[in-house]
Amino acid sequence: MPGKVRVRFAPSPTGGLHLGGVRTVLYNYLFARQHGGDFILRIEDTDQSRFVPGAEEYIVNCLQWCGLQPDESPQKGGPYGPYRQSERKALYRQYAEQLVQAGKAYYAFDTPAELEAMREQYKTPENQSPQYDHRLRMKMRNSLTLSPAETKRLLDEDTPHVIRILMPENEEVKFTDMIRGEVNFNTSTVDDKVLLKADGMPTYHLAVVVDDYLMKITHAFRGEEWLPSAPVHILLWKYLGWENDMPQWAHLPLILKPDANGKLSKRDGDRLGFPVFAMNWTDPRTNEFTKGFREIGFLPQAFVNMLALLGWNDGTDQEIFTLEELVQKFSIDRVHKGGARFDYEKAKWFNHEWIKRMDAAALLPEVKNFIPKKDIDEDYLLKVIALIKDRCTLLTEFWDQSKFFFGTPEQVDLDAIRPKWNAAKEEFFKLVIEKFKSVSSWNEPGLETMFKKLASEKNIKPGEVLLPLRIMLVGGKFGPGVFAIAELIGEKETVARIERVLSGLQQAS
């Protein structure tokens, strides 16, 4: 019986969590849930120079917001910890040494300056970036070119060194990618990647293989940018003797810029005016602030839904999916091979659909985060939400669409009334006030009937006084049905607003 499905998301904590990162999380998560497996969060913080304080906590919070919580993580722990590679540092060296003993890797003593000089020296128009590979390794300072005694001496003297994989010459490495099918590489075109750095930390290549093995990962999904280094990883699995435990691979297509070539970056968001990170992020080193999908007014359900459909579909015309439906219907082999351009308009459409489909009660806690007024009666707020939600695309729009339910409008567009204002209309609204004051049951249909009846009695077309009424109550030409608004704000407030505008019009004339 095959082991339990185990997948992981392994970000390096260097900044905000990008759209593509969240989608990678999502596909991992869906696959794990669908197969009753485990989803692990592993922090790949092996590059000490790029460590950013707070980035890990930020990533954890993003996953929390999206509802994609890991089963094992640095915070939750689990049977295969620690889950931060920096805390696993001592683990990796033995595997690198094991490879050296087996003749699959070697010590290299070249300094950064020497590597730079090598690249400069061997650079030609045909070979623009010379590699540390089978053609050049014998010209460098390593345990392949140095005598055993010299190597031992350098090691004994703690000379800074790295361990590099010894790539074989002219071997085919092939594997089956769950999305792309069979993929082939010739080992002669791959360089001798550094496995263990001079500071004793592993590079990604070593760490990902060792940790995936130790953590019993069965399926490894990651971005397409990793495809070129897949042969290194596959060889490592083989050389370490773990070939039978190697996970199945899937390299996910990239998310591209909407308007130009290349993969989507944070800068595109700044330039085009949409978020790229899941949540607000401030870089602690530069204080640079970047807006997130959460703060710009996205529902996590819509955000996740939108991401799921960027590169995947279930083969039907369905576009709106709950997380549960996605868990049920997701399949990795229906994921696209080609990259997908990000379209912010479509992203907003998903959010709008979710807002329309969710009932006011479900929206209430989300909306509360976006309205400045805190002491609002929940029943009243519920009614307001029900009335305006269809016209809000982002959560941030709720307040602008509903301010007038919570207080007299500060700005009233008198200029929209004035041109067609006359004594007859003024007279009419004074009568309206009287009628409204004496109404027995204050509700939308009753008010509408009464208002229109009064208008026709006075030989005024309802349309000529409906807009003025709206502006009196709302302040401008927007909002839901005017009598629904009147019903909600109540008789006293309705009358007060009409009176206020009436006197405003008198003063101005």
Add this chain to the structure above:
RNA sequence: GCCGCGUUCGUCUAAGGGCUAGGACACCACCCUUUCACGGUGGUGAUACGGGUUCGAAUCCCGUACGCGGUACCA
């Protein structure tokens, strides 16, 4: 440069040898609405190019072009 991966309306995509290449976003028009939205109906709009294979190709094969990714002691 080299290696790898891609390529269906402007964008996200369906169609895995066989109907007029379907849907969604966006856009346009009309309807609904005496506000603004929602909604409804309709419309514009695509198989990168060239060769094969086949009765028949978006689909299979080869080539070309274009795009993307990689080419670090970064992930």
